[in-house]
Amino acid sequence: MIQALLNYQKIDADLKKIETELAESPERKKAVSAKKYLDGVEENVNKLDDKAINLSAEYQQKLDELNKFRELEQELVTALAEIDDQTQANYLIKKAEELIAKIKSVNAEIVTLSNAVSSVMKEYVTIKNTTKAAQAQYNENGKKYNELKASKQAEKEEIERKLAELKAQVDPKLMDLYLKKRANKIYPVAYEVVNKVCGACSMSLSLSELNKLKNGEVIECDQCGRILYQK
Numbered sequence: 001m002i003q004a005l006l007n008y009q010k011i012d013a014d015l016k017k018i019e020t021e022l023a024e025s026p027e028r029k030k031a032v033s034a035k036k037y038l039d040g041v042e043e044n045v046n047k048l049d050d051k052a053i054n055l056s057a058e059y060q061q062k063l064d065e066l067n068k069f070r071e072l073e074q075e076l077v078t079a080l081a082e083i084d085d086q087t088q089a090n091y092l093i094k095k096a097e098e099l100i101a102k103i104k105s106v107n108a109e110i111v112t113l114s115n116a117v118s119s120v121m122k123e124y125v126t127i128k129n130t131t132k133a134a135q136a137q138y139n140e141n142g143k144k145y146n147e148l149k150a151s152k153q154a155e156k157e158e159i160e161r162k163l164a165e166l167k168a169q170v171d172p173k174l175m176d177l178y179l180k181k182r183a184n185k186i187y188p189v190a191y192e193v194v195n196k197v198c199g200a201c202s203m204s205l206s207l208s209e210l211n212k213l214k215n216g217e218v219i220e221c222d223q224c225g226r227i228l229y230q231k
């Protein structure tokens with residue numbers, strides 16, 4: 001019963017080899033990493049949009065503040081020119097000095113905000129360029145990957161044809177179990193038990209498991225999930 005599966009597994013190695021070669025090809029890796037970037041780019045742009053909107057609102061607010069202060073400054077200058085009372089003049093001068101300090105500080109904030117806006121603009125340009133490069137990388141490597149895949153197609157089909165023949169000789173339940181594990185990227189799937197341990201992960205097997213094996217049954221390893229058999 002197990003021999004038919006082992007025959008299948010032996011040819012399945014060739015299929016696995018092609019799958020691995022495709023999955024680990026630089027073309028696929030480059031295409032996947034570009035795709036990952038492109039998938040995340042919208043979120044990045046949205047974040048940047050929010051940042052730009054907030055900065056621009058803050059910038060406008062500071063400009064309004066500055067204009068208000070400038071108007072006040074003008075009023076003080078006018079008032080000072082018309083005054084002859086020294087006490088009142090001193091008071092207005094003090095007010096003017098306070099105002100000048102405020103104007104200075106708002107000016108500094110405006111410069112900081114303006115720099116922040118510039119850096120957001122630079123980020124937009126960077127994203128635009130990186131996106132363009134990622135798109136090119138994705139297109140180029142996606143195409144190359146498809147070519148690589150196509151170049152393996154005939155070989156793959158020949159192996160699949162052989163596998164279909166071998167499959168017919170395997171117990172259907174055992175075959176299903178094998179294919180389920182194989183789909184979960186386990187390969188090789190079936191291992192021989194040697195010295196009462198799993199041939200793949202070396203886990204010790206229980207007495208009842210060993211008994212089942214002795215009766216010609218196959219078991220599944222609790223630890224690595226492989227199909228185990230004993231000849």
Ligand SMILES: [Zn+2]
Pocket residue numbers: 198199200201202203221222223224225226
């Ligand atoms: Zn195991």
